[in-house]
């Protein structure tokens with residue numbers, strides 16, 4: 001229903017179910033909020049609005065403006081408690097009304113309130129990483145442009161287009177012309193913009209529709225309105241409107257629902273939870289956003305109405321069948337298109353707090369701007385030293401404990417995620433779109449996805465948790481390729497110049513293999529850089545050296561890149577070359593070099609590496625000659641869930657044809673020493689929720705095709721590993737003596753595990769721990785189910 005006449009005549013109840021349906025269709029179950037601190041830069045204002053308690057006369061304030069120290073103290077407190085946003089709120093141009101404001105600015109070297117705001121937003125951004133949101137009122141085009149360089153989004157309430165309301169009689173900035181001009185300039189300047197209407201200040205339904213229509217028209221011209229706030233008037237003591245009745249609840253709900261039906265679907269709709277006693281009704285009316293909620297500061301505009309605690313907000317949201325997700329000050333629709341919407345100087349600041357969907361990272365804890373410097377003493381693993389505040393949020397590679405997601409409370413959130421789960425339970429295979437939907441799970445949905453994955457794990461492999469005793473031999477860190485994520489390679493073309501280039505001799509390699517065998521290892525994993533001097537025979541020589549030195553070891557070696565390069569340098573086709581490697585003693589191929597099998601993402605991460613098709617061709621050829629292999633996926637750098645789904649679907653298609661993959665291995669991107677992160681062009685790896693979901697969704701996606709889902713303890717640590725074992729994983733991978741590649745990217749979970757460490761990890765789960773061969777046979781030599789067709793060739 002979008003016809004004004006019908007809307008005007010409808011009751012709130014008439015509109016609410018249609019509005020909620022429209023919201024669910026666009027945003028699913030998700031309701032967002034912005035964890036923020038509120039920085040009241042100045043409470044002086046040249047306007048006097050009849051409902052406002054924020055603006056104060058100079059006599060009531062100790063200082064006309066917060067000092068930089070006060071601003072930073074608030075922001076640091078917010079950063080420590082896990083906020084993403086610094087909401088700067090302030091009166092409009094106070095220096096034009098109060099000489100004390102102008103004098104303060106002049107004394108401190110600022111031209112205007114906007115100039116001071118710009119400087120403080122920059123300070124907060126640089127020192128804390130919190131993303132500023134400037135709420136500076138009806139400012140000029142030039143002022144909007146200035147603030148765009150420090151504030152990824154800005155806001156100004158239209159409030160109403162009525163120019164005759166008594167509450168605005170003393171407010172020269174509240175004319176419709178000034179409000180609409182600011183809205184329009186923001187659009188012309190490509191500023192993601194928040195606006196809204198104030199309900200119950202003397203306007204009527206027709207006026208509200210007119211304001212919402214004007215906002216819509218401006219958005220249709222520019223696409224810049226990210227959210228519309230529908231706010232209810234509440235009378236406050238000490239204001240001109242103190243004796244007016246509060247906004248009628250029905251009118252409030254009617255306006256929210258009408259807004260949802262009028263506004264383009266992509267505009268988020270917000271109502272503040274602290275201004276309604278029954279805020280669940282706001283969900284029923286069609287909102288999808290709670291706005292800023294602060295764990296630290298009061299709502300300075302409505303100080304008598306504290307924000308609900310986050311736990312309560314989550315409970316109410318989930319009880320209504322929705323899920324709660326933190327967002328950034330800029331919504332994903334704009335954050336994911338930074339070239340158009342965000343000042344280049346802010347791209348990394350936004351990326352650094354983003355998850356894979358462009359929402360706020362949701363691991364609890366502080367995310368401080370990270371500054372790293374190379375360590376003085378390094379050898380074959382780069383090491384970085386972090387300077388400044390240490391983040392306390394979980395990252396792959398860092399030592400912080402993750403939040404407990406699993407086991408969790410799996411209340412049913414009826415929405416797209418649950419519908420996919422129901423279909424998979426009924427026996428359907430999840431397609432690309434289903435996988436993307438599963439990756440969007442939040443809160444109870446994450447638990448539901450994990451429970452399904454856990455059940456499928458049990459059906460496929462039972463309760464046994466497996467591990468393999470192996471040793472990594474990274475024979476060289478010299479590489480001619482320029483993978484932008486790689487902190488390991490040290491070649492002349494490398495983007496990362498730390499560390500010492502090395503190349504092991506064949507004798508060194510043989511000796512390490514001999515040692516591994518003597519220590520009881522069943523596998524060596526051979527991987528290294530692509531040395532400019534290697535031809536294809538090098539890999540064959542290495543294989544022979546290892547086979548001769550340690551006849552019992554399974555040689556798991558050479559990525560699709562190494563194999564493809566080796567064959568190319570010899571002018572051989574893949575099948576012939578792989579056949580020769582097999583005859584020399586190679587037993588299987590690792591899936592590494594896959595990164596993300598989605599070519600536009602490979603263009604960013606590893607532009608000169610093999611393409612998706614080449615990776616798949618190499619593994620198909622390996623399977624053809626009887627070498628099995630695995631699928632790895634590195635995730636959390638620059639890509640989005642759509643790419644994860646592509647990777648899984650492409651590899652699943654090949655697995656269905658050849659049956660040659662033994663396992664899927666999730667490799668969370670470790671950012672700390674990775675060149676692409678140090679160049680400020682990637683995220684900080686996946687969040688823990690994303691890490692858990694990638695493994696759980698892999699289990700669901702590969703059902704009936706690949707039985708084993710392996711986690712990478714070296715990247716996530718024991719506590720996270722334990723949760724992943726309850727979310728579809730059944731394998732701990734290798735003991736990894738001498739693991740260097742993750743460590744080179746900054747991972748700090750050590751270089752080796754042993755049986756007792758694995759036992760400690762698995763014991764609390766009550767599952768059986770069993771050593772396996774590379775091909776998932778038992779170490780006593782029995783044949784695994786999943787790769788039986790290949791086992792005659794790939795022995796170990």
Ligand code: SF4
Pocket residue numbers: 479480481482483486487488489528529530561606
């Ligand atoms: S990932 Fe491999 S191919 Fe790429 S730069 Fe590093 S060592 Fe070389």
